[in-house]
Amino acid sequence: MTTNTPLSRLAFAPTIASSPIKPILRKTTSVLGTRSRADDSDGADEEEHPTKRQKKTVVFNEQLNVVREIAGKGLEDAKREVRQALEGHARGDDEDYDRLKELFAPSNRNRSPDEDGDDTRPQELMVYVVALTGYVPMLGRSCWGLLRSVLRCAWLDRDESFSKAYIQLLAALSSVQASFFEQVLTMMVDKFSETKTRSVVPGFLPVELETKKRWLHIGIKYLLDLFPAGSAMILNFITAKFPYTTESKAVHMQYIDHLLRLKTSRPDLERDMMELILARLVKLDVEMTLDLENEDDETTRAVMRSREAADARGEDDDDESDDESVMSDEDDLPEETKKVIMIKSKLETLDAIMDLVFSIYDPIFEDPDSDEAVACFEDLLSDFKNVILPHLKSRHTQYLLFKFAMKSDHLMELFIGTILTVAFHSTDAPVIKQAAAAYLASFTARGARVQSNTVQLIVTCLLNYIDYYRSTHKSCRGPDVRRYSLYYASFQGLMYIFCFRWRDLLDREALPDSVDWDDPASFLGRDLPWMPDLRKRMHANIASKLNPLKCCSPAIVEQFAELSHHLRLMYIYPQIEKNKSVHLSQFFTGSYAQGGALRDTGFEFDNEKWTHLEACFPFDPFQLPIAKRWLDLENNYVTWSPISVLRRPGEEDSDEDGEDDSEDDDDDDEDDSEVGEEEMEDMEAFEEDTATDDERGDD
Incomplete structure (x- = not known):
């Protein structure tokens, strides 16, 4: 049995009301011998005295963090059943093994807690979670089916005692082989995009989204503390699974919220998290700019009118559901309407993320000349050079540098000095130098x-x-x-x-x-x-x-x-x-003059x-209506005054x-x-x- 470090500050003894657990092993003759009626939970249920059916307490060993007993079912009995299923699978007899897989299958979520049948009730799954934890070393590559069933279990939709036991199971699985650890981390990162506020498993009270997030990150922190090498792995998974720009604002905001929680619990990932958020912010910014450039003026005006109307009504998340419902019937919509809805969705997502990022950095620069503020600005400059500067079509993300550079002369000098160095004293590509000159x-x-x-x-x-x-x-x-x-x-x-x-x-x-x-x-x-x-x-x-x-x-x-x-x-x-x-x-110096193929010379610059x-x-000018509140444009920004405004009345x-x-x-x-x-x-x-x-x- 694999012994894991206990979860800190999670010792408690909740009370769970449940009926006796039915075994997962088949009732017919087993390869290990014939079981008596006393070993069968069905028979035990019929003969048990009613007074013995009472609430049992989930007892935890404070050192090993394991369940010893639930509702009269001994842990040793559950272990015996799990061991027999795994040993049978190793010999090619999969009947008990398949029952064990079905035990964790998400389909059990749809059962009624009072429904009769041979399946284990939702509340009774935890004892098998603890039992399987002890036999994880018996799992090999031939047990991928069981592993997938375990990882698909709705563990965050149950109570805290189940989450605690399940995290111990994940830790044990992660210790067996690296491929299992990768699957565990992938399962956890997949949950970053979930936006349901409440979910229900029969037999359990509804679980709020905030509670699910808390336990998810308790599990991630526990695993990364046990296996520090997992930090690089989870960073790769987070980067690969970041929502596409076409995803809704709700999905983006939930995902970024998880990244910020991970940043808090794992300070070693803080720089990587913020750089990733800025990189995806730039990507969304550039795509929206190109979308507006490629559309005609009427489409652009329609997007802005739609956004301004929503702001006037004070709508935020509510109107997003309306857009999603409209897009669900997009086959019936005119093409121009689809474009307006899509661009408006990107605009709102970009605005919400920019507003969030401003709120993260702003408290740090309350004293702009402090060591913390200077260090943070230097990190922003690094992100600027690596992420923002190569994309000249970005129109809003760079205002992070603009806002905080205006806070003090020292920060302004750092920004200007960085741009000058890149433009005229670096070995960067010409396009990067040209972008730096434009920024300057x-x-x-x-x-x-x-x-x-x-x-x-x-x-x-x-x-x-x-x-x-x-x-x-x-x-x-x-x-x-x-x-x-x-x-x-x-x-x-x-x-x-x-x-x-x-x-x-x-x-x-x-x-x-x-x-x-x-x-x-x-x-x-x-x-x-x-x-x-x-x-x-x-x-x-x-x-x-x-x-x-x-x-x-x-x-x-x-x-x-x-x-x-x-x-x-x-x-x-x-x-x-x-x-x-x-x-x-x-x-014009064409590709032919630089050694290009002859067919390239046919290109003519008619325009x-x-x-x-x-x-x-x-x-x-900054165009995002919500995030604009952070910039103090009246005092920090020079607006354009055409020559006609400067002339005296007699000089028009x-x-x-x-x-x-x-x-x-x-x-x-x-x-x-x-x-x-x-x-x-x-x-x-x-x-x-x-x-x-x-x-x-x-x-």
């Missing part, structure tokens, strides 16, 4: 607590990089977004930062008195004291053969052109017009938008209200020509300088 620009532009000196420092770093890159690629034939992706990502980041934080790029001490710092419109149409060499260095890159204005996102180029013109930084419209005659496909850098910035363009005003057009043309002549001279000079530099490089 987006965080700098959107972070309201990023100070002006930090903004200027980051802009200087980006300028230094694009100048260095341009000087080392003088032999460039022309713009190529695939070949020079990090260069274009850096230049696009510069334009993006300028559009949001242009005031932070000014020398505040040198501003004229007529400028009001709090009134952006007062800056328009003036010669402003920009940070040193900002105009010159950006002009040099715009006029180079790399031609970043052609490869960067047209939407960002347009906003930058308009804002920089009205702020008199530079006038780049002539270069934009010139770029309209430049076809990127003539410079040149594929040769432009995507305008994807990770800290675009005439074409905004759809009417042509020839006088205003003439005035605008005159203004543009005045600025344009000066700027064009600079542009021509830079083009000449750049061409000369390129020729020298070729020579």
Whole structure:
């Protein structure tokens, strides 16, 4: 018999009312000999005096944690029956063995406790659990059928005394061979996705879901304490069985709740649990983003209207059952309705998980400069580099870093330093570096607590990089977004930062008195004291053969052109017009030039938008209605203000209200020509300088 370490703090002596246990062995002649009527429970039931039928106490040996007696049935009798069944199975006689399997079969759950028959009643199963525990060493690979029946037993739907005895049986099974241990852990992890609040086994009171969770994790902790190597095994099972993104919010939340309980009981798994949750959160985030991008605007609006209506009604879990009932009849639904329901379900799941994760981390950062907070943020940075950063389509998960980086200057420096290192000082893949550059620009532009000196420092770093890159690629034939992706990502980041934080790029001490710092419109149409060499260095890159204005996102180029013109930084419209005659496909480095197969050369870029850098910035507005409450966006987030908002009432363009005003057009043309002549001279000079530099490089 295998002796296991007792379960701590679980010693108790509950009272169970039950009728005498019937044996599992057949009544006919056994291979071990003929049993007398006294050995038969049926006969014993008929001859037993009624006064002997009374409640019996389940007696536990405090050291071995085993049942000694239930309802007048001795443990030794149950052991004898179990042993005989296993010995018979080893000889090829499976009748008693099959009865033993049926004893644990879930079909017994459907019996009435008062139903007559030869089967063992639900309350009487525990004595056989204890008896089988003693004969586990007799189980081999030929007993997989019995093992499956034991693992399918509804042990969490019974009372605590049964759960305690069953956990001892699982421990004994796990000690026999590794394959049994794997099956035990798999059974336990499978229960992570159960969402039924209450369940009933005949003869037992209903068991609440919270009680079932508690005993499940008592069992897991007990097994992992006995077999520490199981930590790696259960981590693999948990990862493999994590719910698919199409599963309901209830399933996801139950599963994650189990992971958090496991994290609490097994601190050695804490980092792995949180990284797994974040990884699956990113996956759900990316899928939802792609779903919305692939659908038309009307479908997206329908999803948001449905979600807003649910929020207005105060619905949460209740409306989920409605969605599930609708989806059960999905064959009758229009295709568009199915898409709306599916995307809405993912949105709600993502929102609920983000809200939960925020609630887990937020208390740690109450003192953002504490050792605990710094250590936790460093763990988040590690997860960011390994899990979040490689997926640029993620739109919400990265706000964990945004929120807590805003808590202190030290945490902000850690985040910015990590991004800078990945973007410009690492050996990571180009796509990872490009994503890091996008994060750097987006965080700098959107972070309201990023100070002006930090903004200027980051802009200087980006300028230094694009100048260095341009000087080392003088032999460039022309713009190529695939070949020079990090260069274009850096230049696009510069334009993006300028559009949001242009005031932070000014020398505040040198501003004229007529400028009001709090009134952006007062800056328009003036010669402003920009940070040193900002105009010159950006002009040099715009006029180079790399031609970043052609490869960067047209939407960002347009906003930058308009804002920089009205702020008199530079006038780049002539270069934009010139770029309209430049076809990127003539410079595009195809797979044939890199040694690809001849058949690859047939690919043509009929639509040149594929040769432009995507305008994807990770800290675009947060869209999850519930989790948004954690972000304090009013104080931490810079919102976009278009140029039309900044202009004074008399400065609106005439074409905004759809009417042509020839006088205003003439005035605008005159203004543009005045600025344009000066700027064009600079542009021509830079083009000449750049061409000369390129020729020298070729020579």
